[in-house]
Amino acid sequence: MKNESIHILNIPFVNQTKDEIVHDLYNQYLKEEKKAFIVTANPEIVMRARQDTDFLYTLSKADYIVPDGIGVVIASRLKKQPLIERVPGFELMEDLLSLSDEHRLRVYIVGAKPEVLDQAVSNVKRTYPNLLLVGYHHGYFDDHDDTIIQEIETQEPDLVLVALGCPRQEKWIKENMPRAHKGVFIGVGGSIDILAGHLKRAPVIWQKIHLEWFYRLLQQPSRWRRMVVLPQFIIQVLKSKG
Numbered sequence: 001m002k003n004e005s006i007h008i009l010n011i012p013f014v015n016q017t018k019d020e021i022v023h024d025l026y027n028q029y030l031k032e033e034k035k036a037f038i039v040t041a042n043p044e045i046v047m048r049a050r051q052d053t054d055f056l057y058t059l060s061k062a063d064y065i066v067p068d069g070i071g072v073v074i075a076s077r078l079k080k081q082p083l084i085e086r087v088p089g090f091e092l093m094e095d096l097l098s099l100s101d102e103h104r105l106r107v108y109i110v111g112a113k114p115e116v117l118d119q120a121v122s123n124v125k126r127t128y129p130n131l132l133l134v135g136y137h138h139g140y141f142d143d144h145d146d147t148i149i150q151e152i153e154t155q156e157p158d159l160v161l162v163a164l165g166c167p168r169q170e171k172w173i174k175e176n177m178p179r180a181h182k183g184v185f186i187g188v189g190g191s192i193d194i195l196a197g198h199l200k201r202a203p204v205i206w207q208k209i210h211l212e213w214f215y216r217l218l219q220q221p222s223r224w225r226r227m228v229v230l231p232q233f234i235i236q237v238l239k240s241k242g
């Protein structure tokens with residue numbers, strides 16, 4: 001991690017606003033054609049890293065771990081080292097797409113179901129007509145299949161959105177990014193489904209009162225199992241030193 005960060009259960013979260021992150025990504029990575037690995041992390045990811053050493057190692061390769069999840073921000077306040085703001089992964093992705101539109105950057109999308117991806121692709125082309133969408137591939141492929149990274153090597157995208165769910169997307173980026181010549185790689189989870197209009201983001205009022213996660217749970221009740229880690233996360237944070 002290259003920037004000032006705040007550790008939550010040994011995971012270093014970048015302590016910058018979304019706008020600062022986007023600004024730095026443009027100036028330090030995109031303009032310079034350097035590679036960056038961005039993880040958008042919530043309490044579930046922090047807890048997974050405590051049990052899965054391979055995943056913890058994967059996270060150690062990230063250039064930015066952003067606090068996408070109010071639970072992480074609350075944890076930072078409990079530790080009296082408050083993170084400056086929550087950085088919703090969907091908004092970070094939207095800002096990177098706008099930046100790509102503004103500077104006519106090359107974009108590649110990996111992930112989501114084929115029909116969802118097709119819809120997202122047509123929405124991206126309509127909303128960001130100046131970016132160059134140099135390729136895309138749905139997310140239901142064999143991990144040993146290297147067609148996607150071969151295409152990325154050839155097409156040299158500046159921005160690669162990876163929506164394979166956690167931890168697959170982070171592990172895929174860690175494994176494959178070394179073969180790319182340049183590019184900001186970001187794991188975006190369910191954001192392609194939102195881009196496609198397949199899932200909806202919570203109304204702004206829900207976001208303001210920090211209940212976006214609850215809105216998502218109502219849309220996808222099967223996610224409840226993942227949320228049982230939350231109380232455990234807070235207990236571990238309170239028990240942790242520093």
Ligand code: UDP
Nearest residue numbers: 111112113139140163164165166189190193
């Ligand atoms: N996904 C995928 N391949 C997979 C698993 C998931 O492309 O092998 C896609 C899924 O279709 C969805 C996105 O990854 O578009 C996020 O999935 P999920 O909501 O499970 O991820 P999380 O919330 O854990 O990031």
